[in-house]
Amino acid sequence: MAKVLMKGNEAIAEAAVRAGCLNYFAYPITPQSEIGEYLARRLPEVGGMFLQAESEIAVVYMLYGAAGCGARAFTSSSSPGISLMSEGISYLVGAQLPAVFVNIMRGGPGLGGILPSQADYLQAVKGAGHGDCRMFVLAPASVQEAADMMADAFALAEKYRNPVMVLGDGLIGQMMEPVSFKAQKAVAMENKSAWATTGMSARDGNTPNLVKSLHLDPALLNQHNLDLKAKYERMAREEMRxxxxxxxxxxxxxxxxxxxxxxxxxxxxxxxxxxxxxxxxxxxxxxxxxxxxxxxxxxxxxxxxxxxxxxxxxxxxxxxxxxxxxxxxxxxxxxxxxxxxxxxxxxxxxxxxxxxxxxxx
CATH class of the missing domain: 3.40.50.920 (Rossmann fold)
Structure with missing residues (x-):
């Protein structure tokens, strides 16, 4: 496959488009802002949409809405921006919605600095959201691997109906390396009519789909968390890398x-x-x-x-x-x-x- 010299952020953006993602919601923050800049031009070329929200909090609920409708969607941000999304991440996990997050980490705590860091490890793997909430987390070591992981991230999010994070750092986002893109055909999300709010005409039966994370019955909430735990254990059995x-x-x-x-x-x-x-x-x-x-x-x-x-x-x-x-x-x-x-x-x-x-x- 032919290779092209690309900045990491731009390679991530192009890989998402080639994976069939036409919905991107984000708010600019360094050192990942080039993802949004690239997609503002690229997505309209393929019939997609980039919507810049007024805040990261708004971003994550736009993502929730798109995912709830069965659309392939993702966002990107950097450390404090991901912190603002953490409540919505937990809602996505609780509602079992597939979505992809890219975090190009910067130093912290607080505003910290825009230079490369790996200081969001605990946030990604332990504290992505409240409750017994887990994200599948991939950590690329090169621009090529970051691009490859984008296709994998959408597939994993949809397989497990769970948010997936690609966790890079400022070096991954800003450095330029030769990259090739997998020849792939965008595959429609499987079985989404069983859970997504696609409208009654899109599925058999008379029971409407309800996307929610609220379970007021303690026995039902306990069982829901046991089901999520079983899903995480399946991830460990089948997807460890x-x-x-x-x-x-x-x-x-x-x-x-x-x-x-x-x-x-x-x-x-x-x-x-x-x-x-x-x-x-x-x-x-x-x-x-x-x-x-x-x-x-x-x-x-x-x-x-x-x-x-x-x-x-x-x-x-x-x-x-x-x-x-x-x-x-x-x-x-x-x-x-x-x-x-x-x-x-x-x-x-x-x-x-x-x-x-x-x-x-």
Whole structure:
């Protein structure tokens, strides 16, 4: 397939169009504003619509309305914008509506800064919305992967009738890389007549579809949450994604890192290997569901003496890594926040210090 040099935000936007999404609602916020700029021009060319709302709160309920009608729709924002959408995300989960969110993260808390960060890990995988609310979360490590994940995100959202988030950072959104787009034919959403508000003429029977998240009967609400929990467990069984690097032989330290930070770690692994220090890298591609078993199996190998979680935040993923590893091996964290990106040399230095501080005999 031919490749074209594109900025990450624009590649994400084009991939959404090619996935058959003709409905985009958003409010501008850096470092993802180019998605809206691109779609303002691109969507009318294919009969689609970009509607800029007056706020992120309005955006998420536009998304709710479109999804409730069975339309393929998505939005994009950055950290504080996603925070404003969190109530609506919970409503989407509760009503079991498919929608796609793109979060090109910036530093925080508060307004923070517009430089790259991974400081929304906890928000995405633990606190996307109130109640027992979960989103499926994908973390791309390149512009190509971000584009590929957009098609996957719509398919997953519709398969599970649940919001899906593509969680990138400022580097993913702003850097330019060669990208090719999958040859794909937009497939209509399956079985939407069973739940969407498409009108009585669109389905058999006389019972109208009601899109809601309100369940006043405690027994019904409990059962509803049990059904959602079963859906999340099915996601974990069927959709878990991760990648191992340099794990064919023995390794002394296991690095765990996601997104663009994992690319820095990959370079650090190569640098250490050239010096005779064997280190492996496990990259979670799905942050929810999280590859706990895979991390546990990689850490329990006798050659592995320590695990290091490397992140562009203050250690948000490290607790999940610790839970995965248990007490079998020591787990530590290294990272930076606010827009500073740890260099391969810095990561390699932390690994060497970890080895020096431990008895590896």
């Amino acid at each position: 991760w990648e191992m690097y340099n794990a064919e032989g023995d390794y002394q330290v296991l690095l765990v890192s996601f997104g663009t930070m994992s690319r820095v770690c990959r370079t650090a692994v190569d640098m250490l290997k050239a010096k005779g220090v064997d280190v492996a890298l496990l990259r979670p591609i799905t942050l929810f569901p999280f590859p706990e078993e895979q991390i546990a199996m990689a850490a329990e190998r006798s050659c592995c003496k320590a695990v290091l979680s490397v992140e562009m935040n203050m250690g948000q993923m490290v607790d999940d890594v610790k839970r995965s590893v248990g007490r079998q091996k020591p787990v530590s964290w290294y990272g930076k926040c606010g827009g500073e990106v740890p260099t391969p040399e810095e990561v390699a230095g932390v690994v060497e210090k970890t080895i020096a501080d431990m008895d590896f005999t």
